[in-house]
Amino acid sequence: MFSLKNGIVVSLNRPCRLGELNVLDGRIVPRNTMNGGRKVSLDLRGRSYIYPALINSHDHLQGNYLPAVGPKRGNFYLTWQPWDGDLKASPTFVERSRLSREELYRLSGYKNLFSGVATVIDHFPHEINREFLPLLPVRAVAEYTLSHEAAPNDLKWGAGIGVEHRRALKKNWPFVTHLAEGFDDICMGAVERLEKHKALDDHCLLVHCIALSDRDIRKIAGAGASVCWCPASNMRMFNVSAKVRKMLKAGINLSLGTDSSATGSVNLLEELRYARNLYRRLYGEELPARTLFKMVTLNAARALRIAGRTGVLDPGKLADLMLIKARRDDPFENLLEARPQDIELVVVAGRAIYGEERFLALAEASCGRVVVGSRTMFVAGDPGALYREVRRKLGFNKVLEYLPFEPEGKGRP
Numbered sequence: 001m002f003s004l005k006n007g008i009v010v011s012l013n014r015p016c017r018l019g020e021l022n023v024l025d026g027r028i029v030p031r032n033t034m035n036g037g038r039k040v041s042l043d044l045r046g047r048s049y050i051y052p053a054l055i056n057s058h059d060h061l062q063g064n065y066l067p068a069v070g071p072k073r074g075n076f077y078l079t080w081q082p083w084d085g086d087l088k089a090s091p092t093f094v095e096r097s098r099l100s101r102e103e104l105y106r107l108s109g110y111k112n113l114f115s116g117v118a119t120v121i122d123h124f125p126h127e128i129n130r131e132f133l134p135l136l137p138v139r140a141v142a143e144y145t146l147s148h149e150a151a152p153n154d155l156k157w158g159a160g161i162g163v164e165h166r167r168a169l170k171k172n173w174p175f176v177t178h179l180a181e182g183f184d185d186i187c188m189g190a191v192e193r194l195e196k197h198k199a200l201d202d203h204c205l206l207v208h209c210i211a212l213s214d215r216d217i218r219k220i221a222g223a224g225a226s227v228c229w230c231p232a233s234n235m236r237m238f239n240v241s242a243k244v245r246k247m248l249k250a251g252i253n254l255s256l257g258t259d260s261s262a263t264g265s266v267n268l269l270e271e272l273r274y275a276r277n278l279y280r281r282l283y284g285e286e287l288p289a290r291t292l293f294k295m296v297t298l299n300a301a302r303a304l305r306i307a308g309r310t311g312v313l314d315p316g317k318l319a320d321l322m323l324i325k326a327r328r329d330d331p332f333e334n335l336l337e338a339r340p341q342d343i344e345l346v347v348v349a350g351r352a353i354y355g356e357e358r359f360l361a362l363a364e365a366s367c368g369r370v371v372v373g374s375r376t377m378f379v380a381g382d383p384g385a386l387y388r389e390v391r392r393k394l395g396f397n398k399v400l401e402y403l404p405f406e407p408e409g410k411g412r413p
C-alpha cells in the first residue's frame with residue numbers, strides 16, 4: 001500500500017485539488033481504509049499532476065517499427081490494400097522481419113509505457129498475440145473479439161462479423177474492427193454491412209471510419225457504438241481524417257489511438273498533439289485539451305468496456321496512474337505539452353513500472369534502469385537489453401524514436 005501526498009489530482013469533472021491518493025491491493029482507496037499495516041508515503045510537494053494513466057485504443061503491437069511506410073510523394077491511397085502491399089515490400093518490413101515476434105511485442109509494450117500508457121489493445125487475432133500479451137510491462141487487453149476491416153476483402157481475422165459480434169455480446173467484450181478505411185464501394189458500404197449482420201451496437205469499437213457519410217454517423221451515434229480516431233495514420237495514408245467534429249456533435253464516444261508506428265505517431269503523446277493541430281487546421285477552431293484527455297482515458301475505457309475498472313481516479317478503480325511534472329496551471333494543457341522526458345511515474349494496477357528514482361520504494365526489486373533526458377529511471381523488465389539485442393541482430397545502431405533512451409546509458413535530449 002502507498003500514499004502520494006500533495007499531488008494535484010486530475011479529474012474530468014472536478015477542479016484540480018491538492019490532495020492525497022491512496023493505493024491498496026492495486027486499487028485506489030479512500031484515506032480511512034489505509035489504517036494499519038506498513039505503508040509507503042511520498043510527498044509530491046504540489047509539483048506533480050496525478051493523471052489516470054493513458055489508454056491507447058488502437059495499436060498493432062507486431063507493427064511498431066520505423067521508419068513509417070506511406071504512399072509515394074504527392075499520391076495517397078484509395079483503400080488500405082495498397083498500403084499493405086507497400087509495407088510488405090518495404091525495407092522497413094524486411095528489416096523488421098529480422099526481429100522475433102516476441103521482440104516486436106516487447107518493443108511495443110515500451111513504446112506505450114514511455115508515453116504514459118497503462119492499457120493498450122492490440123489489433124491482431126488472439127492466436128497471434130495470446131502468448132505475448134502477458135509479457136508486456138503494460139496491460140494489453142485480452143478480452144475482445146474482432147474483424148480486420150469488417151469487409152469481404154479484408155485479412156480474414158476472426159470467425160466473421162456476425163459470429164465475432166455475437167461472442168462480444170455474450171462475453172460483454174468489445175467487438176473491434178477497422179471500418180471504412182478507404183473510399184471504394186466496399187469501404188463506403190461498411191455501416192450497412194454491420195447492420196446486415198446485426199452487428200452495430202454499443203459493443204462496437206470502429207477504427208478509422210474515414211469514409212462515413214453523415215447518415216452513417218447518425219446511425220453509429222444512434223447505436224451507441226464507439227469510434228477510434230487515428231489522425232496521423234489516416235493523414236499519412238489518405239490525406240483525409242474522420243469527420244470528428246460531426247462525430248462529437250452527434251454524441252459518439254470518440255477515442256484516440258496511435259495505430260502502429262508504421263503509419264501513425266511514434267506514441268500517444270505525439271498523437272494527442274497531432275490530433276489537436278489537425279483539428280485546428282481542418283476546422284479553424286480549437287479541440288479543447290480536456291476533450292483530448294477524455295479520448296485517451298474515460299472514452300477509451302468505455303470503448304473497451306473497462307470503464308468500471310479504469311479511466312478515472314475514483315476509489316474502487318484500479319490504480320492506473322501517471323505523474324507528470326506540473327508546468328501549466330491547466331492540467332489538460334500540461335498533458336498536451338508533455339514529452340516522455342516529463343513523465344515521473346507510471347503505475348499499473350498499483351504496480352510502479354516506470355519512474356524516477358525518488359519513487360524507488362514503490363518499485364519491484366527486479367526492475368532495470370534507463371536514462372531518460374537527465375534522469376535515471378527504474379523500469380519493469382530490461383528495455384536496455386532489448387534495445388541492445390535489436391541492434392546486435394540488425395548489425396547497426398537502429399534508432400526507434402519511441403524509446404527515449406540510449407541502451408548504453410547515454411540519454412537522448
Ligand SMILES: [Fe+2]
Nearest residue numbers: 123178259260
Ligand atoms: Fe489499424
